[in-house]
Structures are given as C-alpha cells and as structure tokens.
Amino acid sequence: MDAASGLSAVIVNWNSGSCLARLLESMEPVGKKWARVVVVDNGSRDGSARPARGRDGVELVEAGENLGFAGAANRGIARVAAPWVLLLNPDITLRAEAVETLRREVDERPRCGIATGTLLSASGRTPQIRPLPGPWSLLRDAVFLDELLAAAGLDRRGVPEEDEPAVNDSSLRAVEVEQPAAAFWMLRRRAWEAIGGFDGRFHPAWFEDVDFCRRLLAAGWEILHFPRLQVGTHLGGSSLDRLGYAAFVEIYYSNMLRYLAKHHKLAYPFVRPLIRLGALARRGVIGRWR
Secondary structure, eight states: OHHHHOEEEEEEESSOTTHHHHHHHHHGGGGGGOSOEEEEEOSOSSSTTGGGTTOTTEEEEEOSSOOHHHHHHHHHHHTOOSSEEEEEOTTEEEOHHHHHHHHHHHHTOTTEEEEEEEEEETTSOOOOOBOOOOHHHHHHHHTTHHHHHHHTTBOTTSSBOOOOOOOSSSOOOOEEOSBOOTTEEEEEHHHHHHTTSOOTTSOSSSSHHHHHHHHHHHTTOEEEEEEEEEEEEEOOOHHHHHHOHHHHHHHHHHHHHHHHHHHOTTTHHHHHHHHHHHHHHIIIIIHHHO
C-alpha cells in the first residue's frame, strides 16, 4: 500500500517547540492520500515530539539521541516504500493542494530527483535558491564579504536582487537549480538510494543537503524548482536559536570545511586557515554583539 499510494512524508524533529504540532495540522487536509508519515525525533527534551505520539496515520521514531539531520533523514526514508518522499523541517506549514500539484508535475519528469516550490518566510520573502558553493564563495562567506555585499543591496553573486516572483499563477514552469532550501524537498526515493543517501558525517546539521545535491547532480539527476507554486510557509532560524550562536558557528564552519575537503581537495589546504580565522572572528565580534 505504501508504494502504491505514491507519497510519504519524513519529518526530522529536534526540540522544535510548537512547530511540529502546526506542521502536522497543516498536513491533515491531505489525509489518507499520504502513504505514510514518519517523524524521526532526535532525542528532543522539550516535549515537541508529543503531538506525533499516537496520532492517526503518523509513525513516531524516537531515536533517543541526536542522529543529526542526515542520520535521521536516512532512518526515516528507509522506513517508507513510496516512490516520493516529502522531506520536511518541522518549522514549516504546508499548503496541501500545492503538494498534490507538485506531485503530479514530478511524476511526468523521470530524471527529477528533487522538486521544490516557493516557501514564504514571515517577511514574505522566499529562501534563496543558490548555486553549489565552491572554495571562493565559501571563503567569501567566512570573511564577511557576503554581509558587505548585502549591505550594498547586492546578492551573493554581486548582482542586484530581483523582486520575488508571483506565486500561484497558472504557469508551473520548472527551473533547473543546484541547491534549493532543504526545509521542503519532494525527493525521489530511487534517487536517494542511487547515491547512498545522506552523508551522516555532516553532523548534526548544515552542508549535508549541499553535499547531497552535488552528488545527486553528478549522478545525472535533475533538481527542479517551481517558483510560481507556493507550497507553504517557513519560520526558519529555529536551530540557530536553540544551539546558540557560538555553537552554530563551530558546527557550521566545521561542516563547511568537511564539504571542502570532500569535494575540493586541491583548494582545501589553502582556504582552510582563512575560513578558520573567519569563524573565530565571527565568534568574537558577532558573538559579543549578540
């Protein structure tokens, strides 16, 4: 029944407060069309997994420890058999009808490994769709150049930002992208299997999704974004708030270096000390300000 129903959902939860409850409520209009909904809880201590316990149609997997996003996602996806898995962060809410529309679209695209739509933030802006990072772009992030560009009204590529596209119009044109926000992925299970799932060494979070996208594209799959299809809203930032800024900087830049060592071996020895210095500066300057 799982495979025949076509679409399952996997939610990775860690101390998400009231977010998971809101997400599960937003999923109810899809009802029995879900093949399976799996919530993998990474040892939460705030009771946030409670709304999933005993909920009709929801399977709660209590890891008992923090497996990280990659480890928990792999565990959840391994428990479903449907061809498509909606991989979700708990801090979003869904528009059920848009999810069904996206599913119909991707069924017609056999090389699509990941599909996304527009997620609106509280400010009304969509999370950025980025190219895969290279040594220069990651170094630029670490040494504050991106903040300077943003202050000048420029995006990460140094060009003026464009207005956000309208959503929900009749055009469902797909755009090939490299790195969509991982809060909402409609993921083809066969593509996940083909590249061996997420790399659990990116623990507990950050850059596991970038690494996954790079390997997926290298294996010949497509990543499609439907900019005019609003699939939900995204609160965002909750992981950083729970960790604290100093811990976030250490984890984020350590995983950035892990990504560089894995995919840019020649550049790694040259950029590593500069990225480490940038991370220390962020902890010292911005950490004190916070």
